[in-house]
Amino acid sequence: MACIDKDGNITRSAELMLLAAIEPNDVDTIIKECGLAPFRVRSGLRELEKAGLIQMKGNFYQVTPLAIEKLEGKQGH
Amino acid sequence: MEETTNNVKTFSQIPRIGDQAPNFEAESTFGPLQLQDFRGSWLVFFSHPADFTPVCTTEFIEFANNYEKFRKLNCELLGLSIDSIFSHISWVRNIEEKFGIRIPFPVIVDLDASVANRYGMIMPGDSTTETSRCVFVIDPDGKIRAMIYYPLTTGRNIDEIIRLVHALQITDRHKVATPANWRPGEKVIVPPPRSQEAAQERLNQGYECVDWYFCKKSLEKD
Numbered sequence: 289m290a291c292i293d294k295d296g297n298i299t300r301s302a303e304l305m306l307l308a309a310i311e312p313n314d315v316d317t318i319i320k321e322c323g324l325a326p327f328r329v330r331s332g333l334r335e336l337e338k339a340g341l342i343q344m345k346g347n348f349y350q351v352t353p354l355a356i357e358k359l360e361g362k363q364g365h
Numbered sequence: 366m367e368e369t370t371n372n373v374k375t376f377s378q379i380p381r382i383g384d385q386a387p388n389f390e391a392e393s394t395f396g397p398l399q400l401q402d403f404r405g406s407w408l409v410f411f412s413h414p415a416d417f418t419p420v421c422t423t424e425f426i427e428f429a430n431n432y433e434k435f436r437k438l439n440c441e442l443l444g445l446s447i448d449s450i451f452s453h454i455s456w457v458r459n460i461e462e463k464f465g466i467r468i469p470f471p472v473i474v475d476l477d478a479s480v481a482n483r484y485g486m487i488m489p490g491d492s493t494t495e496t497s498r499c500v501f502v503i504d505p506d507g508k509i510r511a512m513i514y515y516p517l518t519t520g521r522n523i524d525e526i527i528r529l530v531h532a533l534q535i536t537d538r539h540k541v542a543t544p545a546n547w548r549p550g551e552k553v554i555v556p557p558p559r560s561q562e563a564a565q566e567r568l569n570q571g572y573e574c575v576d577w578y579f580c581k582k583s584l585e586k587d
Contacts, residue, residue, distance in 0.1 A: 290396025327402040327441060328395060335396060 291335045298341070298358050305332050306341060306355050312348035379485030382512060386410070386503045387483040391445075394453050395471035398443075400507065407440035407530055408503040411521075412486040412496035416448045416456035420520045424498070425460060425468055427523040432469045439505075440530050442470035446496055447481060450474045491516055502530055504537075539584055552581040 291302035298306065301324060308321035319329045333349055336342040341355040351359075380387060388400045400408075411428075413421040428442055435442055446453075457468040475481050478496075486496040498515035510533050515521050532543040541553040557578045558564040564577040572580035 325441065326405060327398065330402040331396055331398050334399075 291332050292339055292341075298362065301328060301332060302336060302341075303359065303362060305329060305336060306351050306359055309333075309342055309349045309351050312345065312350040314347050315349070318349060380483075380501075380509050382509055384509050386501065386507050386509050389473075389480045389483065391480055392450055392474040393443075393471040394450070394457060394468075398471060398473065400503075403441055403443070403503070404507060405505050407438060407505060407534070408443060408501075409435065409440060409526060409530065410443045410445070410484075410501045410503055412445045412481060412484075412499045414492065414495035414497070414517050415446055416452045417459070420518070421446075422456075422460060422464075424520050424523070425457075426464055426466050428470065429460075429466045429468050431523050431527060434527050435530070438527070438530050438534060444470065444472035445475050445480060445486070446472070447475050447478050447494065449476060488514070488516075500526060502526075502533060504533070535584070541582070541584075544581070552583050555580040555582055 291299055291305075293299065301322075304322040304324065305318060308318040313321070315326075315329065315333065318333070319326050322329055324332075333342060336355070337344060337349075341352055341358065342349050343352055386400060390397060390399045392398075413424060415421065425444070428444075432442065448456075453472045453474060457472065461467050473480060475496075478487060481487050481496045484499065484501060486499045487493065488497045491497055495517065497517060498519070498521055500511075500513040500521065501509055502511040504510045511529055513521070513526070513529075528548065531549050532547060535549075535553065536542060539553065540556070542556060544552075544554050547553070552573065555567070555572055558567055567577065567580060568574065572582050574580040
């Protein structure tokens with residue numbers, strides 16, 4: 289997985305996407321906030337959803353409690 | 366699969382200009398990708414015969430050197446070959462180490478050739494185990510707008526691919542055509558009239574005409 293390494297740590301691009309989805313946001317807003325190419329955000333969000341780090345409600349993506357945990361762990365390092 | 370329609374033999378599995386590009390889901394150097402991830406952008410989807418081969422290396426370097434020109438055209442790049450993810454990763458790292466060029470676009474892993482077969486990227490008369498140098502220009506709606514095929518021996522002209530994407534965009538935006546060897550900023554072809562009345566009218570429309578069917582015009586800065 290490009291967003292999560294084999295040890296379960298999130299990559300920098302995944303971190304950017306999760307931070308952009310702390311509040312519920314649609315794909316276009318997340319693309320703008322991340323500064324990543326749209327195809328990377330679309331594929332990344334799909335991966336993060338599969339990993340249980342992000343959830344979709346209607347057209348909006350929002351981080352899960354597990355993602356908050358990962359982000360806090362990353363900031364603690 | 367071979368089919369015959371109106372006496373024209375077609376191979377239904379090989380897409381043509383004007384078709385929707387076949388969707389796929391594949392592992393890549395940027396993680397799992399689907400074709401639909403690129404919607405909204407133009408896409409140059411290209412295959413190369415194999416990693417760690419010299420002609421392919423020169424092409425990747427030139428694609429990378431011109432990446433920003435493609436991005437300015439809202440165009441992404443996507444490579445493919447019948448190699449493993451570890452081969453792709455190792456090769457792009459080698460290019461960076463030996464040539465100082467970072468590859469900024471993803472490369473698809475297609476070990477079972479499922480994507481290559483869907484796009485007709487393998488030319489059995491040339492090689493049954495490698496993809497040829499194919500280029501598919503796909504528009505933001507996922508439609509195939511141009512296809513280029515080169516054999517294993519001959520590296521592509523990346524400048525021509527940029528010119529092609531630019532010409533397709535100009536054609537869409539201004540409803541014109543582009544003449545041979547057209548470069549951005551040069552005059553474009555006004556589509557021929559479809560009636561006598563239109564042929565007469567165009568003589569007064571300020572175009573540069575050699576005859577009623579052959580008229581050019583300049584575009585506003587584009």
